[in-house]
Amino acid sequence: MNIVVCVKYVPDATADRKFEDDFTVDRVGVDGLLSELDEYAVEQALQFREKREGEEITVTALTVGPEKAVDAVRKALQMGADSGVHVVDDAIAGSDYLGTSLVLAKAIEKIKADTGADLVVCGMASTDASGSVVPAMLAERLAMPQVTLASVVESQGDQVRIKRDNEGSTEVVGATLPIVLSVTDQSGEARYPSFKGIMAAKKKPLETWSLTDLGLDADQVGLSVAYTQVEDTTARPPRTAGEVVTDEDGSGAGALVEFLASKKFI
C-alpha cells in the first residue's frame, strides 16, 4: 500500500508576503516553508502507516512548485515519509485551482501507476491561498471518495471514519479506501523531525518531474490559461493605532463604554 501526502511550499505567514508585478504570489523573494497545515497531513499519513505495522506501507510526499518548493518535500521526508516527488516546471507558475488540481491529479495518477495511491492525504488549506478546495477537486479528478476536513481520523483496515465539524453540526463520515482525506489542525499535533530523521532523509529517493513526465502540455496550465484573472492587488493601508488607555481604579471600563457609545454600539 502507498499513501500520497500532498504538501505545499508557501511564503512564511510571519514574513512580509507580497505579489509579483503579474499579480501572482511572490514565491521566490519571500522566505518559504512547508505549509503548517500540511504538517498535520504528513502526521496523519505517518500514523496510518504506523498503525498497520507489519504491512508494507509507504508514504510518498508530493509537491508542485518552484525550485525551492523541494524544501517542503524534504521536511516531509525528515518527518518520516519514505520518498518524495517534486513537480517543477516554469509553465506551471500562476496556475489557479483548476490548473493546480490538474497537475496534482496527474502526478498522483503517475505515482499510482508506479507504487500505488490507496490513500491521498492533504491539509485543510494552504496558509497562503486558504481556499480549502483542492482536496475536493482532487477527489473529483481522481474519482475517489472525498473524506475531508477531518478533526479526528480513525481507521480499521481499509475503513476510514472521520469527525468533521461543519458550520452548524458535527458529522461522522465513513468511506472505504482508496479515498482523498484532508485533515484539520485539530487532528493531532505534528511531530518534529528527529536528528536521525533528518540524516535519514538525505538518502531517501526524491524524484523531480516536469509537465512532460505527466503527459501534460505547457498550454494546459499556468497563468496564461487560468480560468480566473487577477486584475489588481492592493496592500491594505496599515490600521492606524487608535487611543489606548490604561485602566486605573476602574477608569478603563468607563472609557471603554464611552468609546462604544460614541460609535453607537450601545
Added chain:
Amino acid sequence: MSEVLVVIDHAEGEVKKPTYELLTIARRLGEPSAVFFGSPEQGDAVAEKVKKYGAAKVYVIDDAQIKGFLVAPKAEALQQLAEKVSPAAVLLPSTFENKEVAGRLAIKLGSGLITDAVDVDESGTTTQSVFAGNYTVQAKVTHGTPIITVKPNSAAPEEAEGAGAVEAFAATISDAAKGAQIVATQPRQSTGRPELTEAAIVVSGGRGTGGDFAPVEGFADSLGAAVGASRAAVDSGWMPHAFQVGQTGKTVSPQLYVANGISGAIQHRAGMQTSKTIVAVNKDPEAPIFELVDFGVVGDLHTVLPAATEKITERKG
C-alpha cells in the same frame, strides 16, 4: 435577463442571513434563481422568504438522495441544473462545504472558481481579502460560468419583490458520488447568541481569560454579540473549535470586534483584521493587538469587562 443561481444556506428550512446577502449581490449580475437543497415540503415556505429578496425562481432539489453523503452529490445536482439553465453565474455562501461543492462544480463545468469573495460588482469582478487581510485582490472569472463563493457580511440585504416561482428539479445522483457516507450528524447546540460569522459584534477571549469565559460572555450578552475564542483558548480546551477565530477557524468581519486577553498573533489576525472597528483589552501594553485597535484598554479583563457590562446594562435601563 439571464439567471444567476444562488445556493440557499439554511438549517432545516430556516434560511440564514448570508442567503439574502447573496440574493442582493446576484441582482447586480442578472435575475436571481434560488436553489434549495432540502425536503420538498419546506420548499414553499423557503420560497416565500427568498422571493422577498428578489428570487424570481426557486429550484427545489429533494435532498433525500443527497444529504446522506458528503459534497459530491450536491456538485452533481448543481452541474445538472447549470447545464439545463445556463446561468450567468453560480453564487454560494462561503462555508467549508459550499467551497468544496464549488470546487467540484468548477471541474465538472470547466469553469473558473473564486472563493471567499467579500464583494462582487456588476461586471462580475470580485474583491477578496488575502494574506491575513493585508492585501485586497480584484479578480474575475474569464472562462466558463463564474462560480463564486461569497463570505457572510459582504453586502447589506436589500429587499426586492421577486416572483418566487417554485420549480422542482430532479437530479440524478450517481453511485460514484455516494462514496463518502455521513453516518451520523450531531447538530451544534444553540448558544442563543448570534452566529459567529454573521454577527454585527463579536467579543472574543484568549489566553488571558485563564479559562474563565464568564466575563467575556457577560460582556458579549450586554452588546448582543457573538462569542469567539483565540486558538490558544481552543487548544487549551476552554472553548470548542467552532468558536475559534483565526486562520484555521472562522474569519469574521463584524462592525465591532472586541479582543480580550488575546495577544494578536498572525494566526488570529488572519481571522479578524478586516473588522470595521477593533477594540482590545489586554494586561500587556506591548501586545501586538494594540497595533490594530481603534480603542484599547491596558488592564485586566476580569475587572474591566464586568465593570463595563454593568455600565452598559445601566445605560440600557
